[in-house]
Amino acid sequence: MNLSSLAPNYIRTIAPYQGGKPISELAREMGLIEAEIVKLASNENPLGISPKAQMAIEDAIADIARYPDGNSFALRDAVSKKFNVKTNQLVFGNGSNDILELAARAFLHAGCEAIYSQHAFAVYSLVIQAAGAAGVVIPAKNYAHDLDGFLKAITPKTKLIFIANPNNPTGTLLKKDALKTFIYTVPRYVLIVLDEAYDEYLSAEDKSEAISWLAEFDNLIISRTFSKAYGLAGLRVGFGLMHAGVADMLNRVRQPFNVNSIAQVAAVASLADDDFVARSYAANQAGMAQLTQGFTQLGLEYIPSSANFVSFAVKDAANVNQKLLQNGVIVRPIANYGMPDYLRVSVGLFRENARFLEVLQMIIKSSAK
Numbered sequence: 501m502n503l504s505s506l507a508p509n510y511i512r513t514i515a516p517y518q519g520g521k522p523i524s525e526l527a528r529e530m531g532l533i534e535a536e537i538v539k540l541a542s543n544e545n546p547l548g549i550s551p552k553a554q555m556a557i558e559d560a561i562a563d564i565a566r567y568p569d570g571n572s573f574a575l576r577d578a579v580s581k582k583f584n585v586k587t588n589q590l591v592f593g594n595g596s597n598d599i600l601e602l603a604a605r606a607f608l609h610a611g612c613e614a615i616y617s618q619h620a621f622a623v624y625s626l627v628i629q630a631a632g633a634a635g636v637v638i639p640a641k642n643y644a645h646d647l648d649g650f651l652k653a654i655t656p657k658t659k660l661i662f663i664a665n666p667n668n669p670t671g672t673l674l675k676k677d678a679l680k681t682f683i684y685t686v687p688r689y690v691l692i693v694l695d696e697a698y699d700e701y702l703s704a705e706d707k708s709e710a711i712s713w714l715a716e717f718d719n720l721i722i723s724r725t726f727s728k729a730y731g732l733a734g735l736r737v738g739f740g741l742m743h744a745g746v747a748d749m750l751n752r753v754r755q756p757f758n759v760n761s762i763a764q765v766a767a768v769a770s771l772a773d774d775d776f777v778a779r780s781y782a783a784n785q786a787g788m789a790q791l792t793q794g795f796t797q798l799g800l801e802y803i804p805s806s807a808n809f810v811s812f813a814v815k816d817a818a819n820v821n822q823k824l825l826q827n828g829v830i831v832r833p834i835a836n837y838g839m840p841d842y843l844r845v846s847v848g849l850f851r852e853n854a855r856f857l858e859v860l861q862m863i864i865k866s867s868a869k
């Protein structure tokens with residue numbers, strides 16, 4: 501008997517998430533040395549983690565025989581003070597992916613709809629489908645979210661809207677006033693999940709003010725993560741900020757110990773290290789300039805990005821990706837995001853970016869012959 505047929509059709513037809521290729525896997529496949537591989541595929545922080553987080557992690561190892569605090573008390577306190585929200589407005593997750601999924605699990609069911617953009621983060625369609633709801637995809641406009649298109653797609657069945665700002669994999673950013681007008685216009689029976697995974701990489705001028713909008717909009721859920729600028733991708737910790745009544749619903753479907761104890765202390769220490777975030781921001785600015793200058797020199801088109809990655813167009817992207825891999829450089833093909841002519845590269849350290857550009861130039865030159 502084929503047991504997969506026991507799963508409902510909406511589960512069987514889920515297309516699994518494709519992450520960046522791990523360094524160890526490429527090393528095995530190509531017979532390469534791990535230390536020589538450059539991975540610029542998952543928007544990780546090339547500076548690593550805050551030294552304060554490192555120390556907190558080392559101390560916390562002594563206690564891992566104990567269950568973590570299921571309410572993330574210390575982290576909740578730190579986040580509530582830093583962002584000036586009440587402690588009951590916060591939900592902590594095993595990465596911010598968990599927050600996205602909790603929102604879907606708490607509010608979606610068969611027969612209702614959730615809206616997201618073409619070329620948006622792949623997790624939205626996954627969590628919508630896993631909840632048995634129908635995803636409604638709005639065609640992008642110049643690779644960016646078309647908010648008017650979102651408004652037109654709202655029906656009485658719409659329960660959730662997912663927006664990533666900046667968006668991954670396009671790096672596009674919605675302006676604050678346009679976004680606020682949009683939220684104001686969306687009917688109050690529709691929840692808006694605003695995914696701000698890359699907010700720390702925005703300039704002071706562009707940084708989100710959405711947390712201050714929570715007082716006005718009960719139907720807003722903002723998600724943040726420690727995986728990107730804070731460098732804790734491997735520990736899995738993120739959080740959502742929302743109305744207390746909405747947080748209560750997400751907490752009902754949350755696993756009791758979804759955030760591990762090491763992640764909790766590392767997140768608290770990271771939040772207190774503004775210097776590390778400032779250094780990460782500066783390194784990203786410099787690396788982004790290095791990459792985009794490189795693309796311009798190579799005559800390659802790219803989508804201007806507000807985050808820590810940039811998508812660029814190449815002829816025969818799948819083949820270029822394969823050749824990059826053969827030379828020990830991992831980037832992200834994004835054909836599964838409806839962008840088969842693009843590759844996405846994360847901003848790395850100076851020497852990593854330089855190595856990527858050097859190999860890319862070699863590939864392009866040799867294929868032009």
Ligand SMILES: *Cc1c(COP(=O)(O)O)cnc(C)c1O
Binds near residue numbers: 595725
């Ligand atoms: C990387 C990313 C996240 C973060 O996921 P975590 O589960 O917090 O590691 C969330 N949203 C978008 C759009 C991302 O690109």
